[in-house]
Structure formats: structure tokens, C-alpha cells
Amino acid sequence: MWSDPVDQGVGLVSSTIGAITRLIREQDLMPGDRLPSEATLARDLQVSRTVVREAFRSLAAMRIIELASGRRAAVAPIDHGAMSLIIEHGVHTDQISIQQIYDVRRTIESRIVTLAALRRNEGEAQAIRAEAAAMRAAIDDPPALMRHDLAFHMGLARASRNPVFALIMGAFQGITAQTWPVGWRSRTSAAAREAMIANHENIAAAVAEGDPERAAAAMSQHFDDSVRALISAGLT
Amino acid sequence: MWSDPVDQGVGLVSSTIGAITRLIREQDLMPGDRLPSEATLARDLQVSRTVVREAFRSLAAMRIIELASGRRAAVAPIDHGAMSLIIEHGVHTDQISIQQIYDVRRTIESRIVTLAALRRNEGEAQAIRAEAAAMRAAIDDPPALMRHDLAFHMGLARASRNPVFALIMGAFQGITAQTWPVGWRSRTSAAAREAMIANHENIAAAVAEGDPERAAAAMSQHFDDSVRALISAGLT
DNA sequence: GAAGCCGAACCTGTATGACAGGTTTGCCGA
DNA sequence: TCGGCAAACCTGTCATACAGGTTCGGCTTC
Known part of the structure; x- marks a missing residue:
């Protein structure tokens, strides 16, 4: 037993x-x-x-x-709140590094975006594009920009139709919200900021068109940029 | 604020x-x-x-x-106990299916085994091989076999040198322990059981030799087998 | 007869006090 | 200096009390 x-x-x-x-x-x-x-x-x-x-x-x-x-x-319905706190605790006590989080996110989101491109329905595709558009609209309002960024990635996770992916992505939300401003501030040039928005639009478009390879490639590009931004900001 | x-x-x-x-x-x-x-x-x-x-x-x-x-x-040091309970709750309340868990595990363990092949040290390689060997030795003792199977995968996760991977794998341990017997029982032939053990040995060998491609391929093979076994047992 | 109102019963959130048993710490004696 | 012992401290559990929120059935009213 x-x-x-x-x-x-x-x-x-x-x-x-x-x-x-x-x-x-x-x-x-x-x-x-x-x-x-x-x-x-x-x-x-x-x-x-x-x-x-x-x-x-x-x-x-x-x-x-x-x-x-x-x-x-x-x-209760499953919810990522507790897992988010656990991850935050790991980071704040130096048991997990931001780099490690990003490595896991890259792994998972590569798969998520592939699944999303294959499985998303019209409404999900629309919602993801809307978040990307909202990001561009909020380019001068970092807090709003961040909210839409997080919502964008959660929308992808939901479109993967696997609640476990959504759960894990949700678990990273808390700590991501805390490190996001660092990455944004390190993008000092308008070009870098533009590129960051464009990455999201590319992902959204590829998912909407149902092109998993392009979506995965765009996501990979996004992570290359993000990790570079965090490293240049001195985040280990 | x-x-x-x-x-x-x-x-x-x-x-x-x-x-x-x-x-x-x-x-x-x-x-x-x-x-x-x-x-x-x-x-x-x-x-x-x-x-x-x-x-x-x-x-x-x-x-x-x-x-x-x-x-x-x-x-406290980070620990997967709570996350394990959360996942179990999701499965028992039909919010998560075993198939979905396996899809996530395949994604994550593919990356884990690649990282493990690149980063494992001698002790970790040894420990992973030892668990595979212990599985073969316990082929007629399912509970022990399962313990070594779980330990094998956790050993890989640790060898990836990313505690977040280990954390997520740990989160699946509870529910995996509950479904493992189903998969094992569905492997009725001696050949199927032998193949399952051999898969683990292949993974362990590839990791020990530092061959990430072969390790990932072996892991993929392992998941193909496992998912097939669970489906044939009627687990959705 | 149906719809809405109201109060009683039930339930949770929080506080207080009590005591058993485990842990820590510092003192005292050898 | 070292070892042991006792007091102080701390947590685990229980009982009780009461304020405020929720539920639900009955009663009133139309």
C-alpha cells in the first residue's frame, strides 16, 4: 500500500x-x-x-x-500560484539562477510554440496576435508592455492545449515579472526595443499561419535576444 | 510597488x-x-x-x-514535494491526463539527457549506469525496479546541472509512481520487458560516453515505447 | 401559486489560554 | 577543559469564545 x-x-x-x-x-x-x-x-x-x-x-x-x-x-482548479512562489523562493535563496530558468523556458517554449502552431484555434491565434499588437502599442509604457508580454507567452502556453505546459509557464511568471524590467532597461537602443517587439509579432504570425518550424525558429530568436539582454545587464 | x-x-x-x-x-x-x-x-x-x-x-x-x-x-532547500502533490491533484481531478504528462516529460527529458551527456561528471555517469544495472537486476521485483527507474531519471535530471529540470522531474515523480505499474503490466512479453531495460542502458551508456545525439535518440526511443505501453493499457 | 425577503442555523476567521513534550543553552561540577 | 544537567524556550495540540459571512428554508406579500 x-x-x-x-x-x-x-x-x-x-x-x-x-x-x-x-x-x-x-x-x-x-x-x-x-x-x-x-x-x-x-x-x-x-x-x-x-x-x-x-x-x-x-x-x-x-x-x-x-x-x-x-x-x-x-x-480547486489547478493553478500555478503555489509553484510560482516555490520558484521565486529558489531564486531568492540563490538555489536557482535566472539563466537556468531561461534555459528551461527555452526548452519548454520551443515545444509550446510548435504545438500551438499545430493546435491553436482561431480565437487563440487572434488573442496571441492581439497581445503582440498591444505590446507594440505600449512600447512607451513598460509596466503595460510587460503585462502583455507575459500574457502573450501564457496565451501560447494555453494554445498548446496541454495544461501542464501552461502550469509550468505560469510557475515562471512570478520570477519573470521580477526580472523583466532588467532585460527591458538593458535594451537601450530603439532598434533593440523594436526588435524585441518584432520577435513577438513574428511568433504570433507563424502560430496563426500554422507554421511550426517558423514559429519555433522565431521563438529561438526571441530567446537568443532575451538571454543576451539579460547577460549584458549583468544577470548571471 | x-x-x-x-x-x-x-x-x-x-x-x-x-x-x-x-x-x-x-x-x-x-x-x-x-x-x-x-x-x-x-x-x-x-x-x-x-x-x-x-x-x-x-x-x-x-x-x-x-x-x-x-x-x-x-x-528550506528547494524540494519537489509540493509540486508533486499539485500535479497529482491535477491528474486525480481529470484536469491533466497522463498523456499530457508524458508529452511534457518527453520534451524536458530530451533536453535533460542532452545536457547530461555534455555536463555529467564521472560520479554522475557512474550513478546513472548503476541505476540502469540495478533495474536489470530487479527485473523480477517490480517495486524495486520502479524505484531504480525513478532514480535513474532523477539522476539524469541532476546531471543536467540545472536544478529547475530536477525540480520539474521531481514534480512528476508522484504521479509517475502511481502509473508506472500500469505500464509495466502492459509489457507482457519478456522481450518487451527486456527492451525497456535495454533502453535505459542505452541512455546511460550514451550519457557516460558524452554523446548527446545518441543519448537524445535513446531517450526518444524510450518514450515511444513507454507511451505505446500506456496506450495499449488503455490509459488516455 | 410564485417571487422576494428575512432570520436562524451553520460555518469560517481570529484570539486567548493551557499544557505536554522536544530543543537549546548556559552553568556547574569533575 | 569537558561532560552533564537543569532551566528557559519553543513547537504541537487542544478547548473555548466570539465576530462576521453564507446558506437555506419558511414566511410574507403580491
Whole structure:
């Protein structure tokens, strides 16, 4: 029999987390379905409400359940929020470098853009192009530009039709948002900034036209530029 | 100014989580460094110890800090435990399919094995080969075989010298452990089982010899086999 | 008979106090 | 100087209390 990996920490809270996840699985609860109340669980599992609450908090931190005041806890849809925090923690504690993040992103986004070119529907193609256009429009408004840049890449990830790719890309969003300004500031010339926008437009066009090779090539170009920009800014 | 993504849930606990992560960053705490006691934080942040405890639990769930009875909380080294649970949750709630996991794994492990062939040191090459050998030795002991299979892939990820790859691979470990027996059972013939072991040995040899192309080709072969095995077992 | 309003029951968020058991630290004795 | 011991500190868990949000059924009104 499997022992839930959470049970390793042999505390009551850990066992309770295991019991709750088991409950979700055995009852085949789907996102949106509600869990028993804290008091009910406490009674059933023979622990105090404190323990159940801490278990709930732990699961909520991983976005496995959703908590809201007054309402019962509910099973949550997958969300990259927790993974984003984990990655940020790794970077801030010097366990992960920005370069390493970019190497992984290049690997994943190469595949994403290929899949997106093959699988995207009309609406997704439109949305991706719209973000690229919005980037050009916001060329003098860095915060807005960054938002559209992030949305552009998330749109690609969604168009790949594989939620795991979207999840991983989302996990990088937090740290990317923190390093993006560095890369932008290092693009001092108007030409460099123009090129950065053009890269995105090229990717969007290739995806919209359903040309995976060109899309992958354009994405590769984009990463060459971005990594060069970050290196020239002194980011290791 | 940035508002921590955690602060969205406007509760006291969420703000406290934000305050603690800010503390970690501003004081440049590294893995192993200890945090203030619950009582101290409660006093400093003007909240009850209950709130601090729930915040600690949340951070511990994401493996950002480590809790232990009697000892002060400490900053944790990055760990894939939380991400593993998140992925498992996605699969169990039908938000992610096994096929999608394998598509991501193929993408990532192709790159991992290439990097590993280029960067592995002698010890890592040795360890990877040892796991492959152990797989052959455990061909009649599925649980042990699976353990060595997982360790083999994690060894490759480590040899890529990029902790983010290792982190992502680790995130798939939990769900892989749950589906592995399905793939194994679907390999009914001795030849199919032999081929599966041989694939791993080929990968290990190519990595040890520093031949990235052959390593990537062998890994691709491995995934072709594995996906075929899972499909024939009826896993969507 | 149907639609809308209202209050009671239920539930979560937070605080307080208590105590058992594990950990750390510094002092004291050998 | 070294080893051990005890006190201080800290976390894990429990019980209780109460404010404020949510739900749901019944009652009123049209």
C-alpha cells in the first residue's frame, strides 16, 4: 500500500492532510465540489479543529483546495500560484539562477510554440496576435508592455492545449515579472526595443499561419535576444 | 510597488505569509537559516500566534520553510514535494491526463539527457549506469525496479546541472509512481520487458560516453515505447 | 401559486489560554 | 577543559469564545 508522501512528517496535521487528499480521491471530488466542514472533519478524524484548519491551510497553499470566509472549503482548479512562489523562493535563496530558468523556458517554449502552431484555434491565434499588437502599442509604457508580454507567452502556453505546459509557464511568471524590467532597461537602443517587439509579432504570425518550424525558429530568436539582454545587464 | 501575489486573499494569514516571505528576502536568509519564533513574529506583526502558525503551515506546505517540533522554523532547500502533490491533484481531478504528462516529460527529458551527456561528471555517469544495472537486476521485483527507474531519471535530471529540470522531474515523480505499474503490466512479453531495460542502458551508456545525439535518440526511443505501453493499457 | 425577503442555523476567521513534550543553552561540577 | 544537567524556550495540540459571512428554508406579500 502507498503511504502518502505527506505522511512523512508524522505529525497529526500531516496525517490529516493525507486523510483529506484521500477523501478527495476516494469520493472523486472535482473542482468546485465542497468538502465537509472543519468541525465535521475534526469529529470524524478525531482531532481538534485547530489541526483540521492547519491541514486546510496547507492544502490551500498548494491550491489544492480553496478557502473562503463563511463558505465550506472547495476543491480547486489547478493553478500555478503555489509553484510560482516555490520558484521565486529558489531564486531568492540563490538555489536557482535566472539563466537556468531561461534555459528551461527555452526548452519548454520551443515545444509550446510548435504545438500551438499545430493546435491553436482561431480565437487563440487572434488573442496571441492581439497581445503582440498591444505590446507594440505600449512600447512607451513598460509596466503595460510587460503585462502583455507575459500574457502573450501564457496565451501560447494555453494554445498548446496541454495544461501542464501552461502550469509550468505560469510557475515562471512570478520570477519573470521580477526580472523583466532588467532585460527591458538593458535594451537601450530603439532598434533593440523594436526588435524585441518584432520577435513577438513574428511568433504570433507563424502560430496563426500554422507554421511550426517558423514559429519555433522565431521563438529561438526571441530567446537568443532575451538571454543576451539579460547577460549584458549583468544577470548571471 | 509590487503586492505579493499571496496578499490577494486579504485575510490576516495571507498578509502574514507575505510579511514572512518579505522577511526572508530582505534579510537574505539562506536555506538552513532560522526564522524568529512564532511568539516573536506574533508580537512583531500584531497578530495572534494562531495566525502565525497557519502562515507557517502554508509556507511549509510549499516547502519554503521547514518546521520541526521544538525547533525554530528554518528556510528550506528547494524540494519537489509540493509540486508533486499539485500535479497529482491535477491528474486525480481529470484536469491533466497522463498523456499530457508524458508529452511534457518527453520534451524536458530530451533536453535533460542532452545536457547530461555534455555536463555529467564521472560520479554522475557512474550513478546513472548503476541505476540502469540495478533495474536489470530487479527485473523480477517490480517495486524495486520502479524505484531504480525513478532514480535513474532523477539522476539524469541532476546531471543536467540545472536544478529547475530536477525540480520539474521531481514534480512528476508522484504521479509517475502511481502509473508506472500500469505500464509495466502492459509489457507482457519478456522481450518487451527486456527492451525497456535495454533502453535505459542505452541512455546511460550514451550519457557516460558524452554523446548527446545518441543519448537524445535513446531517450526518444524510450518514450515511444513507454507511451505505446500506456496506450495499449488503455490509459488516455 | 410564485417571487422576494428575512432570520436562524451553520460555518469560517481570529484570539486567548493551557499544557505536554522536544530543543537549546548556559552553568556547574569533575 | 569537558561532560552533564537543569532551566528557559519553543513547537504541537487542544478547548473555548466570539465576530462576521453564507446558506437555506419558511414566511410574507403580491
